[in-house]
Amino acid sequence: xxxxxxxxxxxxxxxxxxxxxxxxxLTMLGVVFGVGSVVAMLSVGEGASQEALxxxxxxxxxxxxxxxxxxxxxxxANTMRxxxxxxxxxxxxxxxxxxxxxxxxxxxxxxxIRKDCRLHERSIELRVVGTTAEWFDLVxxxxxxxxxxxxxxxxxxxxxxxxxxxxARKLLATEGTIGQTIRIGGNEFETVGIIKxxxxxxxxxxxxxxxxxxxxxxxxxxxxxxxxxARMTSGSFERERVELHQIIVQVDDxxxxxxxxxxxxxxxxxxxxxxxxxVSVPLALLKQTEATKRTFNIVLGSIAGISLLVGGIGxxxxxxxxxxxxxxxxxxxxxxxxxxxQIIYQFLIETVVLSMIGGLIGLGFGVLxxxxxxxxxxxxxVVTANGIFLPLVISMAIGIVxxxxxxxxxxxxxxxxxxxxx
Numbered sequence: 001x002x003x004x005x006x007x008x009x010x011x012x013x014x015x016x017x018x019x020x021x022x023x024x025x026l027t028m029l030g031v032v033f034g035v036g037s038v039v040a041m042l043s044v045g046e047g048a049s050q051e052a053l054x055x056x057x058x059x060x061x062x063x064x065x066x067x068x069x070x071x072x073x074x075x076x077a078n079t080m081r082x083x084x085x086x087x088x089x090x091x092x093x094x095x096x097x098x099x100x101x102x103x104x105x106x107x108x109x110x111x112x113i114r115k116d117c118r119l120h121e122r123s124i125e126l127r128v129v130g131t132t133a134e135w136f137d138l139v140x141x142x143x144x145x146x147x148x149x150x151x152x153x154x155x156x157x158x159x160x161x162x163x164x165x166x167x168a169r170k171l172l173a174t175e176g177t178i179g180q181t182i183r184i185g186g187n188e189f190e191t192v193g194i195i196k197x198x199x200x201x202x203x204x205x206x207x208x209x210x211x212x213x214x215x216x217x218x219x220x221x222x223x224x225x226x227x228x229x230a231r232m233t234s235g236s237f238e239r240e241r242v243e244l245h246q247i248i249v250q251v252d253d254x255x256x257x258x259x260x261x262x263x264x265x266x267x268x269x270x271x272x273x274x275x276x277x278x279v280s281v282p283l284a285l286l287k288q289t290e291a292t293k294r295t296f297n298i299v300l301g302s303i304a305g306i307s308l309l310v311g312g313i314g315x316x317x318x319x320x321x322x323x324x325x326x327x328x329x330x331x332x333x334x335x336x337x338x339x340x341x342q343i344i345y346q347f348l349i350e351t352v353v354l355s356m357i358g359g360l361i362g363l364g365f366g367v368l369x370x371x372x373x374x375x376x377x378x379x380x381x382v383v384t385a386n387g388i389f390l391p392l393v394i395s396m397a398i399g400i401v402x403x404x405x406x407x408x409x410x411x412x413x414x415x416x417x418x419x420x421x422x
Contacts, residue, residue: 010349016322017354024354027318030311031358031398032365035391037307039366039383042390044373045296047381062105063138064249064261064281066097068242071274086241087276093268094247101263103256108135110246111221113229115185117171117214124170126214128184130221136195138248144168146178146193154217161189162215164197184214187224257281308394311358312402319351319406323413330413340411347410351403352396359395363388 017024068088094109111130116123129135136148144165153160161184163171172180172191180191197211230239249264251257261281268277323330330343367388370381 010353012346012349014353016350023318027314028311028354028358028361030314031308031355031395032311032362034305034308034311035359035362035395036365036369037303038305038391038394039363039387040369040373041303042387043366043370043381043383044379046384046387047370047374047379049292049296050382051380061254061282062251062257064251064257064264064279066093066247066249066264066268066277066279068245069276069278070240071276085239087274088242089244089247089277090271091243093271094244096267096271097247097249097264100267101260103252103260105250105252106134106137107250108132108138108248109218109244110135110248111218111225111227111243112245113221113225115214115225117167118183119171119180122171124167124212126167126184126212127210128221128225129213129215130218130225131215132218135215135248138250142196144194144196146191148193148195149215149217154219157217157219157223159187159189159220160192160216162193162195163191164195164211164213166197166211167214168194184216185225189214189216305394308391308398312355312398315351315354315399316402316406319347319403320409322350323347323406323410326410327413330410334413343411344404344407347407348400348403351406352399355395355399355403356392359392362395363392366391 066089070085070087091109094107097104098107108131113128113130114125115128117126131149132154133149133151146162149160149162152158161182168177168191171182177194178191181188182191183189195215197213227243228239228241249260251260258281261279265279268279333343334340367383370383373379374381
């Protein structure tokens with residue numbers, strides 16, 4: 001019985017709104033744009049946050065990345081460019097980190113060299129990564145063909161190379177893949193594997209692998225290419241000595257990551273006169289990004305909520321005008337026995353129906369907007385259940401809160417005065 005009465009009141013509310021279609025539509029627009037902007041902003045914010053979080057997770061929540069950096073004073077020196085500058089991580093640093101810290105599970109030293117790679121008439125510049133078999137444990141990537149580096153390759157100093165999919169497509173197109181011999185610089189290497197790599201940055205940390213990587217054992221890289229690198233830049237000749245460009249450290253437990261990072265930093269300070277390295281902790285960035293994500297969502301939701309507030313004020317304004325227009329109708333209903341709470345229910349249902357219809361239209365607008373953003377700009381967006389449910393609840397709450405005063409105002413109208421109203 002109560003359900004039938006509620007449905008009848010809802011239908012009556014819809015009929016009253018349809019009597020003034022344009023006015024009802026214009027009143028709903030505030031809620032439509034408010035709900036739509038809430039959904040769209042939360043979706044854009046969630047997409048950006050998840051993209052940043054996924055990039056950081058690819059670095060490994062248990063990993064610490066130590067990178068060689070050229071000291072600022074060395075970069076500022078423009079004279080005597082032909083002199084040999086030495087900086088960065090050393091083989092001894094790698095040994096100390098591996099042996100001195102008990103919470104370190106395994107490490108991977110990394111030497112990076114830019115070299116031209118050739119196969120017949122095809123040529124491409126690749127980043128040669130001299131490392132150990134542990135690298136692929138710390139930075140796991142999908143193997144598309146062949147195998148990864150093995151300890152036996154290091155022990156035998158075997159001239160074998162693992163290519164990324166990008167490099168393999170550029171060099172080995174129309175050729176056999178596994179077993180093909182390519183030239184890196186002036187040395188020949190046998191291709192024994194192809195992997196799928198990722199590239200980019202995660203919160204200013206360079207992801208360890210790139211599309212243009214070629215992986216060889218560290219022993220072979222040191223033997224063939226040494227530790228001194230020469231290059232021409234802006235007409236000047238630079239010679240640099242860098243033993244290791246990176247050391248990736250895996251800690252046994254995420255709880256120990258920040259403590260181990262602090263220990264590594266303190267240890268390196270003892271043996272480096274200059275700050276020629278940087279210690280990056282993806283886990284710390286992960287926590288920071290998650291906190292930023294929450295703040296970002298609150299700020300975006302608050303900004304979009306202002307639109308809903310404006311829409312609610314518009315609903316209150318139009319319902320107060322409706323009460324004034326329908327004063328005689330209210331008097332007649334009271335005169336034939338309608339109670340005050342029935343008058344309140346009638347106007348309250350109308351405002352809730354108005355805000356809910358606007359909310360549903362705004363929801364469709366809000367879901368469509370992120371899809372268009374992703375399609376035209378490539379920016380990732382994610383529509384979550386909370387991003388849909390929360391605006392609908394807010395739109396219903398707005399209908400109740402901003403409709404309550406006009407409804408109570410209508411219920412307070414004196415029946416005798418209302419019947420005399422023209």
